[in-house]
Amino acid sequence: MSEAGYTPPSATATASPIAELRGVTKRFGEVLAADDLNLSIRAGEFLSFLGPSGCGKTTALRMLAGFETPTSGEVRLDGAVVNTLEPYRRPVNMVFQHYALFPHLTVAQNIGYGLRQRRPKPPRAEIDRKVRSALEIVRLDGFEGRRIWEMSGGQQQRVALARAIVNEPKLLLLDEPMAALDRKLRKEMQIELQNIQRRLGITFILVTHDQEEALSMSDRICIMRDGRIVQTGAPRELYDQPRNRYVAGFVGTSNFFDGAVTGLDGGTARVAIRDGIVLAGRALAPVAAGQAVSVSIRPEQIRLVRAAAGGETGWPVSILNRIFLGEHTEYLVKHESLGEFMVLTPRQAELSDGPFNAGEQLTAVWDAGSALVLDKD
Structure with missing residues (x-):
């Protein structure tokens, strides 16, 4: 398949990874942000990129989203190379650290924004139905008419999440979405995200520097350092069997x-x-x-x-x-x-x-x- 568009896989291809990084390298001038990344992401899993600032985890996420193009290597979705495919044409949605909500729109208008940009545009009744369903999933029923500035930080995060899942993406990318929340609310949202992910069966990919967050939520964690993947495994595996001192010190x-x-x-x-x-x-x-x-x-x-x-x-x-x-x-x-x-x-x-x-x-x-x-x- 060419990169002109995205085509869902056939029924016989469902066992293949939903997303892959194959020898992916990204340079910004002289800066090596990602170095020979190789990773297969399974359908329906909760995967976290974990590492300190500047380790390349957000760059990896942005290449999956389509906001950055690899210098070399391949980004694949359902087996198709999507290196130059525009973000809006990928079956991917992203929740940003600062949510990027529109303050002049209501909660319902924010959630339905992506649906209204589709061509052909879905009927209004279908948009309303999907918005109501998304609100129910994130437990914000009855908040349709609220303005964003009337919502708490945790509620705003739920709105951003609802806006992402309303489009029914195959991949939901989360770029440190809980960094601005206090500790108690962050723990509550960690449980909420896990419940939503299991209910919907969408593949979640989280970027975080918070080891507790990654350990508590993930099926697998990808530890990164200096643009490279150091070790990937289940939380217990990384905790009990770290590959080196760096992993042992970063996980727990x-x-x-x-x-x-x-x-x-x-x-x-x-x-x-x-x-x-x-x-x-x-x-x-x-x-x-x-x-x-x-x-x-x-x-x-x-x-x-x-x-x-x-x-x-x-x-x-x-x-x-x-x-x-x-x-x-x-x-x-x-x-x-x-x-x-x-x-x-x-x-x-x-x-x-x-x-x-x-x-x-x-x-x-x-x-x-x-x-x-x-x-x-």
Whole structure:
């Protein structure tokens, strides 16, 4: 098929990826914004691009939308190359970070705007029916006549979402749509977006720098760095089996202890840290003796005890800081040689053992299987 227009796939093609990036590179002059991106996106999944500002995630989203053209490589929708196909001719809609709503139009007029631009224009009764259906989906029934400036931030986001889904796109692209919301409302909208996505079966692609947002909402997460895809996988896979230190540090919180491999025993590596301290951990990828690595341990996998049980290996630490967060408490502790690291203690443990206080001398304990030995790159 040529790029002159978009043709839906045949019934026999439904098993193919709904969208693909094949060797996609994007340059803005001398700036390399996206570098050899290869990704297959499944129909009906919730995929997130996660990474810091400037990593290329928004550029990838804009190339899928048609707002940017790849310098090289192919963007495919339903198997068809769409590199130069105009955005309005793609089965794609986008919800922008600042919503881009029209303040002079009512809620219903904003939602139906895209339908009114179609040629041939649908009958007014059909537009009204689809607008009402979209309002029902985002739970804004009865708000048809409101002006945008009369709506709260969360309500405006729902209007932007309704405007996108009313066109029944195959791909719904979300460019950090919850960045302007407060924490409580953001959590509510995360659940709402998941419910809407499951109800409609539309493929959602989210761009975010918020790891909690990506972990809580996504079927798969695509971690990006410096314009490249570092690792793609399910949230639990990325959390439990990060490819390197960068992924472990960006997906969740982790403590890192740098050193060099001194020995190997099956899948376990021994790592010399400093002052004669050797930590053991699972090596998720092949490592060699002498290789510089990081030992990663999640804060929730460390226990603080006043006295280690028999057979437990512990590290004497002093508490520097205590932050009570309701369901858990975060402790910043310090070991003479390992340095400072974070420990997360669940509320239930504190109720039974009692809280620890700044300045208290304790023992930090973790299982060797909880530690991961990772490439530092």
